[in-house]
Amino acid sequence: GNSVTQMEGPVTLSEEAFLTINCTYTATGYPSLFWYVQYPGEGLQLLLKATKADDKGSNKGFEATYRKETTSFHLEKGSVQVSDSAVYFCALSSPTSGTYKYIFGTGTRLKVLA
Amino acid sequence: GAGVSQTPSNKVTEKGKYVELRCDPISGHTALYWYRQSLGQGPEFLIYFQGTGAADDSGLPNDRFFAVRPEGSVSTLKIQRTERGDSAVYLCASSSDAGDYGYTFGSGTRLTVV
Numbered sequence: 001g002n003s004v005t006q007m008e009g010p011v012t013l014s015e016e017a018f019l020t021i022n023c024t025y026t027a028t029g030y031p032s033l034f035w036y037v038q039y040p041g042e043g044l045q046l047l048l049k050a051t052k053a054d055d056k057g058s059n060k061g062f063e064a065t066y067r068k069e070t071t072s073f074h075l076e077k078g079s080v081q082v083s084d085s086a087v088y089f090c091a092l093s094s095p096t097s098g099t100y101k102y103i104f105g106t107g108t109r110l111k112v113l114a
Numbered sequence: 115g116a117g118v119s120q121t122p123s124n125k126v127t128e129k130g131k132y133v134e135l136r137c138d139p140i141s142g143h144t145a146l147y148w149y150r151q152s153l154g155q156g157p158e159f160l161i162y163f164q165g166t167g168a169a170d171d172s173g174l175p176n177d178r179f180f181a182v183r184p185e186g187s188v189s190t191l192k193i194q195r196t197e198r199g200d201s202a203v204y205l206c207a208s209s210s211d212a213g214d215y216g217y218t219f220g221s222g223t224r225l226t227v228v
Contacts, residue, residue: 004156034216043118044157044205046216089156098170100145100209102217104156 002027006090006105013080013112017109021075021108023090031092032099033057033066033073038087040105047075047088080112103112116140118220120206126226127196135191139208144188147217148181149205157205163189181196196227 009020025031035047035057048057053068062077073090090105097103119138124143127133139146145164149157159173167187174180178196183189193200209219 036219043219043221044207044217045219049216067167091156092133100162101159101170101173102149102157104158106154106156114186 001030002042002092002094002103003033004092004103004105006088006108009087009107009109011110013106013110015082015114016079016111017112019075019080019084019087020109021090021110023075023105025071025090025092027071027092027094027096029094029096031094032047033064034091034102035062035064035073035103036089036091036094038089040086044089058083080110082098082112082114085110085112118206118208118218120158120204120220120223122223123221124224124226126228127197129196129227131196132173133193133225135193135225137189137206137208137220139187139189140218142185143208143210143218144186145209145211146183147207147209148189148191149207151203151222152203153202160191173213193225196212196225198227201225201227 003026032051036044036051037047048059050066051056054066085109089107093099093100121136145228148160151157162170163183178194181191203222207219
């Protein structure tokens, strides 16, 4: 079945450090891929998405590229800020199981220290 | 409304009791989703509504769980004979269409069964 695997956290970085959060997936067909972010006390928010191979999603300085050959969608940011501290979830939707149904990873907590 | 609203934000109930969780989606959003997020896990799909009908309820864990959306707007998730294993954060999301566009999530209802 379809699944998403994320690197375990917490990830602790100093402000202005480079961030990578790894995400790999298993899916039949051609899934769409997403990163969601959950700030403390708030709901999940869509951060970025990519709907086909080699697409790059970007938002708020974060980027992720849909790599079909490695079945990956790693999240990157060149210079993190304290305000980026949150839990990040990688997710997919697949036409074979319904594009409305998202499969989420377990989440990666990011802590950025001033 | 401006966002997806869920009430109550917290609910503590005794084992065996009945609970109702409410979701008020973004105005005009035809698609509505319920997910369940257990501690340390990513959200798991429960049910999807398109308009008033449940288009996919394959994620409901058993017949103690039921959800309705009688007028195609507000939805209620109902849990009968609650068990301690039902303790989780219940998330609601809505979207303007069921597709690859991403959802808007509410902040969730934290259900604790004691």
